[in-house]
Amino acid sequence: MNEKDHLHFETLSIHAGDERGMGTPLAIPITQTVAYRFKxxxxxxxxxxxxxEGSIYSRLTNPTVEILEKRIAALEGGIGAVAVSSGLAANLLALFPLMGPGLEFIASNRLYGGSIAQFHEAFEKFGWHCHFVNIDDFEGIKNLITEKTRAIFCESQANPxxxxxDIEILAEIAHTHDIPLIVDNTIPSPYLIKPFLWGADIVVHSTTKFINGHGTSMGGIVVDGGTFPWKDQPHFQSLHQPSGSYHGLQFIEKFPNAAYITYAxxxxxxxxxxxxSAFNAFDTLKGIDTLSLRMEKHVKNGLKIATFLEKHPQIEKVHYAGLPGSPYFKRAQKYSPQGISPVFCFDLKGGYDAGVKLVENCKLFAHAATIGEATSLIIHPASTTHKQLEEGQLKSAGISPNTIRLSVGIENVDDLIQDLEKAL
Ligand SMILES: Cc1ncc(COP(=O)(O)O)c(C=O)c1O
Incomplete structure (x- = not known):
């Protein structure tokens, strides 16, 4: 274990994973190479x-990407991580060591629309079947688990x-049935929610969002918490069976504590x-330097804006777990005690047309299909980010035709409120 592992979040954000030592450039270099000279x-x-251990080819490892992997693993409290090109690639990689044709997993029906579409459509082509559930229906989840089930998947704080x-209960259900809990922690970032502390086994991120924080690089990551007992679970065949391409190596024997992430x-x-890419890893590392500062400001701005909207006569309902009236307020206090990530939605009086008008009238809130940036963002999910979903899927994701999603940035909050007030 590295001595940096015991440091606080803000310090780890700047130092973890950088073990280059004296005489090396202060900034993390972008190692722009495909391959490495063998000794x-x-x-x-x-x-x-x-x-x-070492570098062969940048599809597998790259020194700049490796620092990003170690840094995020440290921030999450995991034993290792693999960075990939996007958040959806992270979903696929997280499930890849566990799944096979004819196998199943269970996922919350309140996920980012793109994840629902990926699980529903693309994964079916691999023969991986996803059961979408109300992730609060614990009995329903237990009843769905069979010998074919390989994981439970949820978002710690759902978008939008x-x-x-309830990570603690979900982890307990998963472990009782010898399967891991995978948590997409994109929305709160490890600054606000730490899934491994509550029993999750694998964390995934779209680093494209708050972790990068400036909307300049796509990326994703899979983090291994290192506590799931893969060794005792032979039904995870990829980890137990001899690997043809590694001359019969059994990952579980060779890497008893890191079989999952090494296989990934x-x-x-x-x-x-x-x-x-090395450049995206460099850019994302620059974003992580300020993750704690940004999240503090995001949280404060989000709460002020949610409170403003809740009182506004043109707003029907604000869906924001940081408000005492929310059904998730108590859970938010338990799992996200420093406040709620400011990606949330609200329903407007006046239906679809009022939503279009609001989006078009905003000057500071940019109309764009992303979240988690310094810039405040606004979008109409039913016609954009969640457009791939069918009516039932939209309903369970909490999206109506008059729903608007905000991602509150780190501008001056009074200016943001004024922008919304004028637009409304
Ligand atoms: C919670 C969540 N997970 C995953 C993704 C997918 O990430 P990416 O766009 O980097 O593939 C998103 C994208 O918005 C998201 O909000």
Whole structure:
């Protein structure tokens, strides 16, 4: 374990994972290379057979990307991570070591629309079946688990309903049935919610959002909490069976504590190919330097704006777990005690037309299909981010035709309120 692992979040955000030592550039260099010189034939052979750690080819590892992986693993409290090219690539990589044709997983029906579409459509083509559930229906979840089920998947704070998952209970259900809990922690970032503290086994992120924070680089990451007992669970065949491409190596024997994350990189990333670029890793690391400061400001601004909207006569309902009237307020206080990430939605009186008018009237809130940036953002989910969803899926995701989503930035909050007030 690195001595930096014991430092506080703000310090880890700036230092964790950077073990380059004296005499190296102060800034993290962008190692813009495809391949690395081997020391010898024996060295190359050892690297290829996973007998030694080191760089072969940037689809698998890259020194800049490696610092990002170690930094986010430290911020989440995990044992290792694999960075990929987007958040949806992270979903795929997280499930890849666990799944196979004919196998199933259970996912919350309150996920980001793109994740629902991915699970519903693309994964079916691999023969992976997703059961979408009300993630608060614990009995329903238990009843759905069979010998084919390989994971439970939820968002810690859902986009955009601010539903807060009861991670502790979900982890207990998962573990009772010998399967891991995967938590998408994109919306709160590890600054606000720490899924591993509550029993989650794997965390995924779209680093495109708050972790990067400036909307300049796509990225995703899978983090291994290191506590799931893969060794005792032979139904995770990829980790237990001899690997053909590594001459019969059994990941669980060779890497007893890191079989999952090593398989994710050595087979998943190698064969699926969606590696993160060195430049994006560098840019995302720059974003992480200020993650704690930004999140504090995001949280404060979000609460003020939610409170303003709740009192506004043209607003029907504000869906924001940081308000005492929210059904998730208590859970938010438990899991996200420093406040709620400011990606939330509200329903407007006046239906669809009023929504269009509001979006078009805003001057500071930019109309764009993303979240988690310094800039405040506004969008109409039913016609954009959640457009792929059917009516029933929209309903369970908490989206109506008159729903507007905000991602509150870090501008002066009075200016933001004035922008909304004028637009309303
Ligand atoms: C919660 C959540 N997870 C995953 C994703 C997908 O991330 P990406 O766009 O980086 O693939 C998003 C995108 O908005 C998201 O909001």
């Amino acid at each position: 010898s034939i024996a060295d190359a052979a050892n690297l290829f057979s996973l007998e030694a 309903s601010t539903h807060i998952a 990189r050595s087979v998943g990333l190698r064969d699926l190919g969606f590696c993160q």
